[in-house]
Amino acid sequence: MNENRPEFEGAQPLRITCTGKMGPVPEGFAAAECIVCLRLITTGQYFTTLPVGCGDNPENRSRARMGAPFPIVFRAAHFACVTGDESESMLSIV
Numbered sequence: 243m244n245e246n247r248p249e250f251e252g253a254q255p256l257r258i259t260c261t262g263k264m265g266p267v268p269e270g271f272a273a274a275e276c277i278v279c280l281r282l283i284t285t286g287q288y289f290t291t292l293p294v295g296c297g298d299n300p301e302n303r304s305r306a307r308m309g310a311p312f313p314i315v316f317r318a319a320h321f322a323c324v325t326g327d328e329s330e331s332m333l334s335i336v
């Protein structure tokens with residue numbers, strides 16, 4: 243029971259599928275943009291990748307439309323932005 247947010251009573255927690263915790267990003271690696279917060283994933287931060295779709299390949303798009311298996315495009319995100327786990331993220335939340 244959630245007394246503060248009754249609209250969530252009985253709701254199941256959202257489970258987001260990601261590729262697991264990776265990192266920390268070593269020094270010298272090019273920074274990538276987190277697809278969740280749009281800030282850079284930089285040296286020392288932990289990250290994961292999320293499946294986002296079939297991409298722009300026409301054959302893969304066709305397979306996706308037909309419900310057939312296709313290679314999945316993954317994009318990087320801060321681990322904290324996906325899971326809420328800030329324990330080692332070095333991500334400043336303001």
Ligand SMILES: [Zn+2]
Binds near residue numbers: 278279319
């Ligand atoms: Zn982020």
